[in-house]
Amino acid sequence: MDTGTHIVMGIALGGFALADPVVASNPVTMTAVISGVIIGSLAPDVDTVLKLRDNAVYIRHHRGATHSIPAVILWPILITGGLSLFFPEANLLHLWLWSFLAVFMHVFVDIFNSYGTQALRPISNRWIALGVVNTFDPIIFGAHVLALTIWAFGANPVWTMSVLYISMFIYYLVRFAVQAAIKQAVRNTIPGTDKVFVAPTMRFFHWRIAADTDRHHYVGRAYGRAINIYDKFMKKELPDNNMIQAALKDKNMAAFISFSPLYRWEINEYGNIYEVRLIDLRYRSNDYYPFVAVVHMDKDCKILNSYTGWIFSEDKLRKKLDYSHN
Incomplete structure (x- = not known):
């Protein structure tokens, strides 16, 4: 999910944590736990900073190690240890339990969008993406904001969040049903x-x-x-030639292939420059396919430049690639 949704989910979980008598009866533990669930709801996305390095690294590793089984275990320990410095009188066991639930919920809900996570690492590096809700779902976000508003106006947070979670469970079931119906309709159409x-x-x-x-x-x-x-x-298989073999060794091309299960390819020639382009077919938008990997090379298959990521026009793609060699 997007950052905003993870934040409201964390706050909502903090309200639900008041169902725990140890949390509800101890103001210090309550403050620590609410802080812990909000931090835990955001912690796995710390790998977003990888985007500052380059898109290839980001695509390969975002929602990878930080969303893995070891990370789900490690994050709550780090959060509990860090918050214990500020709230030494808090109940550390309950702080750890609620922080663990927050981290687990973050990774769990990310499975349901089309980007997915590598939540089973190190057992499996397979991307798990169920594709039933968008990265930002206005109904999920709006329902959480509504529940938090009702809580702010004095409603019982435990009952309010319980109704919220039951509603979300039903909503996800409906989304699965709609997705299944669409898949069947596609099979009937094609x-x-x-x-x-x-x-x-x-x-x-x-x-x-x-x-x-x-x-x-x-x-x-x-x-x-x-x-x-x-x-x-x-449908065409990638040709087995020197140009393709050289392109597939490029880090941007390799990152794209590791992430995209359905794409087509093009080979174009622009003067002395040869272009290999892979195009993800899942994200068509306004007659354009924005998620691509592009490699430019010379006639000797020496890579001149490459790019992978989201580009919504050819002009922007040209700016991303270095055309000084034209």
């Missing part, structure tokens, strides 16, 4: 489909779709159960 990706948007009934058959890639949108196919691409 005979022979062997792979279907359904990605949510901020609109409840609007979903991005990408599907594979043995011969073609299909890209479109779903509005309820109505399927609109916008693009159809012939």
Whole structure:
């Protein structure tokens, strides 16, 4: 989820923590626990700073190690240890328990969007992305803000958050049901489909779709159960030649492939420059495919420059790449 949603989720969990008699009866423990759950709700996303280095590192590692099984164990220990310096009289066991729940909930809810996490590391490096809610879901965010507002006006926080969590559980079930119905509608619309990706948007009934058959890639949108196919691409295997082999060794290209399960490729020539481009088919927006990996090389397959990330126009892509060699 986005940072704002993680923050309101952390505050809501702090309200629910008052169901714990040890927390509710001790002001110092209460303050420490509320601080701990808010910090725990944000801590796994500390790897966002990787974006300052470059996109390849960010794509490969964001929601990786910091969302792994060891991290879920380590974060609460660090949070409890740090807060104990400021709240030495707090009950450390209960501080650790609620901090652990906050960290676990952060990683758990991230599984449900289309980016996903590597939550099973080190057992498995597979990305787990269920794709039933958008990274920012206005209904989830709005429900939390409403619950926090009701709490602020004096309602019992435990009962308020209990109603919130029950509502969210039902909402997620509905989202799974809608996603399943859309996948079936895609299979009915495109005979022979062997792979279907359904990605949510901020609109409840609007979903991005990408599907594979043995011969073609299909890209479109779903509005309820109505399927609109916008693009159809012939399915082609990457050629096995020196140019492709050199491109695949580039860190930006490798990061893209590690993250994207459905893409097409292009090879273009611009004067003395050869371009290899991989295009993720899951994120079509306004007739454009913004998530790409691009490698430029010379005729000897020496890489001149490369880029991977989100680009919404060719002009911006050109600015990202160094064209001084033109």
